[in-house]
Amino acid sequence: MEARVIKVGTRQSQLALTQTGQVIRQLEELCKEHQLPYSFEIHKIVTKGDRILDVTLSKVGGKGLFVKEIEQALLNSDIDLAIHSMKDMPYELPEGLAIGAVPKRLTPQDCLVLKDGYSFEDLPQGAKVGTSSLRRSSQLKYARPDLDIQWIRGNIDSRIRKLETEGFDAIVLAAAGLARMGWEHKISTLLPADVCVPAVGQGALGVQCRSSDKSVMELLALLNDHDSEVTVAAERSFLGTLQGGCQVPIGAHATIVERVDSKEVLELTGIVGSPDGATLLKSVQQGTDPVQLGIEVARQLLDDGARDILAKIEG
CATH class of the missing domain: 3.30.160.40 (Porphobilinogen deaminase, C-terminal domain)
Known part of the structure; x- marks a missing residue:
C-alpha cells in the first residue's frame, strides 16, 4: 500500500488541538498495529463561532457555527478528515460527508467550577453563574430561580479566570473538556443529571471524512467505539x-x-x-x-x- 499523508482539520483552540492530538495518537497506534502506511498532519481552521466572541452563541444563530468552514475544507479536499466536538455538529451532514468514527466517549456531564464550596447546593442565594449555553442556563434557572445567570465566552482557561476577575461564583463547563486538558482537579462538582441534562453528543468526538474516501473510512472504522456510536x-x-x-x-x-x-x-x-x-x-x-x-x-x-x-x- 502506498504511503499517504492524511491531512487533519481542526479548530485552533487549545482544547481542539489537544483532542485532535489525542485522536491522531490513537490513529497512529492503529496504523502501527494494522501495518497501514499513513502519517498525519494538522491543519488549523478558523470557524465563524471562533471569530464572534462578543455575543452569546444563541444570538449568533444558525447551525454548525464551529464546523461549516471545516466541512467545506473536507469537500474541497483541502483536508482528509476533521475532528469535531460532537455537540457542535448539526444533525444533517453535507452531502458527501460522513461521521467515520465516534471514539470512546468521556463523561457527558456538565460540571461546576466554584469559587467557594463543593456542590451545586453550596451556591449562595443570587449567586452569579457564568455559561455560554441556553440549555445550561434554562435548566439552572428552573432548578434555582434565584441564580444570576450571566453569559460568558472564551476558551476554558479564560472562562475559569473570570471567577476572580469578573466576580463569578461559579462557571459551568463540560467535564469532558477539562478532562481532555488534564484539568480534572479544577472540577468542583459534576452537575447531577436530574439538575442539568447534557448537550446532545457532549463528551464525544466525531471524526468526519468524505464518504467516498474508502481508505480513510476503513481506518476510522478501527477507531470507532460501538457503545459511544449508538448512544x-x-x-x-x-x-x-x-x-x-x-x-x-x-x-x-x-x-x-x-x-x-x-x-x-x-x-x-x-x-x-x-x-x-x-x-x-x-x-x-x-x-x-x-x-x-x-x-x-x-x-x-x-x-x-x-x-x-x-x-x-x-x-
Whole structure:
C-alpha cells in the first residue's frame, strides 16, 4: 500500500488541538498495529463561532457555527478528515460527508467550577453563574430561580479566570473538556443529571471524512467505539427530530441499560426548556433502535408542549 499523508482539520483552540492530538495518537497506534502506511498532519481552521466572541452563541444563530468552514475544507479536499466536538455538529451532514468514527466517549456531564464550596447546593442565594449555553442556563434557572445567570465566552482557561476577575461564583463547563486538558482537579462538582441534562453528543468526538474516501473510512472504522456510536446516535436523532439549534434549550443523554441477545437496550432522557427557565419538559424512554428511540422521545416532548416552545423561540 502506498504511503499517504492524511491531512487533519481542526479548530485552533487549545482544547481542539489537544483532542485532535489525542485522536491522531490513537490513529497512529492503529496504523502501527494494522501495518497501514499513513502519517498525519494538522491543519488549523478558523470557524465563524471562533471569530464572534462578543455575543452569546444563541444570538449568533444558525447551525454548525464551529464546523461549516471545516466541512467545506473536507469537500474541497483541502483536508482528509476533521475532528469535531460532537455537540457542535448539526444533525444533517453535507452531502458527501460522513461521521467515520465516534471514539470512546468521556463523561457527558456538565460540571461546576466554584469559587467557594463543593456542590451545586453550596451556591449562595443570587449567586452569579457564568455559561455560554441556553440549555445550561434554562435548566439552572428552573432548578434555582434565584441564580444570576450571566453569559460568558472564551476558551476554558479564560472562562475559569473570570471567577476572580469578573466576580463569578461559579462557571459551568463540560467535564469532558477539562478532562481532555488534564484539568480534572479544577472540577468542583459534576452537575447531577436530574439538575442539568447534557448537550446532545457532549463528551464525544466525531471524526468526519468524505464518504467516498474508502481508505480513510476503513481506518476510522478501527477507531470507532460501538457503545459511544449508538448512544450518540439516539441523542442526535432526538435533536434532528426537534430540528433544534443553539437558540433552543435542548438536552439529551442516552445510556445502555442492558444487553439482550446482542442488542443494546438504550435509555434516552430528553429535555426542552424555555429560555427563561420557567418551563422544563422531560421525557425518559427505552428502546433498542437508537434512531427510533430519539424520534419517539422527541415526539413525546412535542406533544407535551415543546412544539409551542420551539414555535415561540423561532417565530
